[in-house]
Amino acid sequence: MTPRWTPTRTAIVLAFAGAALGASGFASAQASGATAAPAAGKSAGKGADKPAGMTVLPGDDFFAYANGDWLAKTEIPADRGSWSAMGALAEDTNARIAKMIEELGAARGTSGEARKVADFYAAYMDDAAIEKRGLAPVKPMLADIAAIKDKAALVRALGASVRADVDPLNSTDFFTENLFGVWVAQGLADSARNLPYLLQGGLGMPDRAYYLENNTRMAELRTKYQQHIAAMLKLAGYDKSDERAARVFELELALAQTHASREESSDIQKSNHVWTLKDFAARAPGIDWNAFFKAARLSGQERFQVYHPGAVSGAARLLAKPDLAVWRDYLAFHKLNQYASLLPKAVADQRFEFNGKALTGTPQQSVRWKRALAATNEAMDEAVGKIYVGRYFPAADKARVQKMVANIIEAFSARIDKLDWMAPATRAQAQAKVTSLYVGVGYPDAWKSYDGLVVKRDDAFGNAVRAEQFHYEQELAKLGKKPQRTDWAMPPQLVNAVNLPLQNALNFPAAILQPPFFDPKASDAVNYGAIGAIIGHEISHSFDDQGAQFDAQGRLRDWWTTEDLAHFKAASAKLVAQYNTYQPFPDLAVNGQLTLSENQADLAGLQAAFDAYKASPAGKAAGADGERQFFTGFAQGWRTKMREASLRRAVLTDGHAPAQYRTYIVRNLDGWYKAFDVKPGQSLYLAPQDRVRIW
Template sequence: MKVPLLTACLLTTLLGGVATSVLACGATAGNAFVAARASKPRTDDIGLDWSGMDRSVAPGDDFYAHANGGWLRDTPLPVNRASYGMHHVLQELSTERTRLIIEDAAKLRGSKLGDFYASFMDETTLQAKGLAPVEPWMRAISGATTREELAVEMAKLVRHDIGGLFVPNVGQDDKEPDAYIASLRQSGLGLPDRDLYLMDDARLASIRTAYQAYLAKMLTLAGERDADARAVAVFAFEKALAEAHWTRADTRDAEKTYNKWSLADFEEKAPGFPWRDYFTALEIQHQPAYIAMQPSAFIGEARVYASTPLPVLKDYLTLRMLSSYARYLSKPFEEARFAFYGTALAGTPEQQPRARRAVMLVGNCMGDAVGREYVARYFPPRARAEVETMVQNVIAAMGDRLERLDWMAPETKSKARAKLAHVRVKIGYPNTWRDYTALEIKPDDLVGNVARANAFEYQRIIGRLGRPVDRDEWLSPVTAANAFANMTANELILPAAILQPPFFDPNADPAVNYGGIGTTIGHELSHLFDDQGRKFDASGRLTDWWTPQDAKRFTALTDKLVAQYDAYEPIPGQRIQGALTLGENIADLAGLAVAYDAYHRALRDEPAPELDDTTGDQRFFLGYAQGWRIKYREPALRSQLLSDAHAPGRERVWTVRNLDAWYAAYKVEPDQKLYLAPDARVRIW
């Protein structure tokens, strides 16, 4: 996964939830939390939720409903969620454990974890302070007399994770992976994607109206006059930025987004924005080259910046700041933000309980401080050892599949085997934990704590420049219930939090574990060979190591997958975008196929036992399908279909219709709805 600059407090945006609070993933935690406990599946020793099935639906007609129909029928969608599924259950477990760690730390005098948590929970102090915590930023923005001065203020706010027109990062150079390089990508929109500004659709038009009302509300709360007219002007500015933006499908392309520019190139090719002042304030001005990820977007954004009146630009930056930090201000700001991003955009009636949001914030801002204790308490050596064995089996199964490919040239296979042999897998936790000694945390200064934590992380990120690449660095806290593929490092990251039920349980049936965490491991592994990952070689270098014929045959196969997903219509009139979701769909298909082979490798040619009238293969596929059960509010699903690289849960489960083994396991017949003729099944890896 190619990751932009992400501060410690905002890393959970990787887990999904566009334009919603990064604290939206919550936990059930004692009396402090309002929980939907009835929605948790009841599992037996096998690891499957039998009661959550609907056996009245034939597997061949709708395998998702067959595996999950009972759960979908009986599980209420919590009022504080836009969607709810097994990944949320997983994150709930992680957050509950994090809560216990933070509460224990809070008993110790001078605990930074405890003081950070206390600063979020102290609503009385937040109410008393009102707008005061961010007034210095407001004065700095208001005091800018030129576009140059405003660009400097925009750059200064970046270190506090307040977005402006661009997002800087320092990461491995795709074509020189042993070196770090600074990069810049397009940004600047308050809505999740350019299409929400530009598409002619009644539903999106209502969102745009609600968004402008939200901007006006924030200006009014900040004591500004003429809020409605000023909000309209800011929206018009953002719409002009959206017109310059690349689509998400284009932004996925690793080759298109690799463009080396010098500072002089930015000034010459994208005139109208004070690049030198901006880069100097970011403290990255002395680099010989930068990666300009979307060059034409920078040209367009710079032109819009130069032609927009300075007062509008100042209002825009003020609103970006207020929107970013509204969650940490007094209740009117917090409620206004949730009313738009939570309710109007995602359809969620209520916020997560405050205690839950506090736990998520502290866990993200000081992830390693929590993570070290998390691993000690909840991730035993036995679990890590079993996952290591599963990883070895999945990698070996991928190697076997490479050998059997009939569309890849022998010389390319040799290089693919070399890449597979060099894949590094990080399991559970990092070798070295981050030190937060220099981070100042105060029990009565929430905005300051968040700002300082973000600045602390920003300095760590830009501090990479000029240093050797740290191959041991992790992309996420170990409490993040997700997994990652890093193409430039040719590695997988499996945090401890995802290596727990319902995806992995060392006491569960191996078939279910391979259907759960095994397919996740295979999914991430295949990202290193998907339509973008395949462009990186064994060292993580962006280079073309395929023959033209290989690429042509591969594209012919992936085009079939694009067409398959283009045909799915989760909401009447709104289909999945096969091109946008291609990388994830390839990974789902490959991960499922490779994990199935790995499961049979683990059996060592012995037949799987029949348990509860199911075969091992059936339990494998059920383990996969039950991992993707999820319920959505319609606005959230619409937003996902517009801007998310992942297909909805039902269609991800339907990936099984491409595997011959699924047909054999369930005796699927040609007259059933999910049946695909053998020559119509997509087979890539």
């Protein structure tokens, strides 16, 4: 099964199947492909690692200055498109979790959800049994597809394939292979009820750009993708696979032409469309929407939040007079592609040949236990997380982080009070958002239940299908219920963090609250620079170009004066222009607009964390050395290397800038110049009037 969390969705936890986080989240698997600097590093004990060599000045390249030794010595693992401090932490965390699950499986007394977790993992690990079963598990699905004889049956099949998808407010990536994805949350303008969000999908490549951009790299990928479609169909016994693949690709190309771009998807105002069932018939004619929604188990819903109306109308046009043979081949390929990891090795390897090697430049597939853990986390994320925090997350760590959160929120609030450009009415609304934030640290207040999920020790394929359906049912169960601000979007074992604008809430999972981001033995300077910057980043997402459009109740509402909004947009435009100048390849630059939300959160979050550190007893006592530790700790959290294919994909599709350029946000903070004595003429130097100041 292809996980809901995949490396295409701004992932940190690379071995956790690539767990997702999005545009309002802290980090991504994508990061810098910078050339290693020749500086040598030494351990600084309980402080940040202090670069011993001064070959690279902080003011010329702060990323290389802080990380030169690591960059010079580190090789990207063969099963990765990138490697980072976060990737290493995720790897260590996942190894502990896998061992924990294996121990549970071997223990006679394991029962309940723990037994389900152990059995799911064990079934996936039994590759011999999977190989022996061959294509038998997927054949009934392929037979159902082959039995589609008319348009009505096709519409029912497409509706039945709908599953729960990612939060569009926390991802610029909509990588669902089903025609549409569904996400359930409160309406953009209505905090009193949950609505089903309808999202664009149906593509086997990560984004419309892969189908539409006219350059050599994309042309090569399109050729390889058609070869991949043909190979998958051939493995399943379909004749004339090359001809079928060409027609499937043309269908996907037509779908891609209807899709919103990533920049459009990140513009909430362009995505705020509430349709009734009658609206679908009028605005997206061509299919029987009653039949579609009945098959999708969404009958009876009065209103839908249509996030991508162009894609919905476009798909309906393509279905008005469908070529049934092409649509059958399309559905068959995507079914095979979706469940490839649970089918014989030849099928799984073929999927990796394209999704791994071609798309990300990763030369080697992850070993079996990593994929088994990814699938288990995908199926029962909070069941695994509950066991994890019971073993590995001390109450003392939670309390200390909660204190840091309170300090940084206070610092952010103080910055709002000091803004000379903000009118009192706007300031009051901003402060209301700050004071009403729900901040979850470590793990949810209440755990999901997995009662009713059937897991069999000898049925890896069936387990995955049932888990996917179970998750969809959990999401559908939210419809008709009051939204809960305390619901978590991330499991505790994920190395990540997130801001949830509709809930006015933050999640800081337990797994990120470990070294190098949070270390109980480290100095306050390092902790505020590392985890403090993450905390500040997530707080600041409530006030980035997207988050600032939501009020304290999570409603999409304009709470700005005209003058204040104009100032905010002008300052943001300066940040867009700054990031547009970063160019990792001669033919490819960072997209300052696509990455604006993350860059704003990096800027405001780092400044708030720095203020909080400076106000702390340790910050008052440590002086300039502590300030240098703070900024170096921040930069060392971003130590990352990427293969070229992965970096190119990141620049094109990720809402986060590559890591090197995220580190460069320091050039906008006056405190960084003072700490490192950065002078005019150095590459990162900005004159005071050119430094971007928003919050």
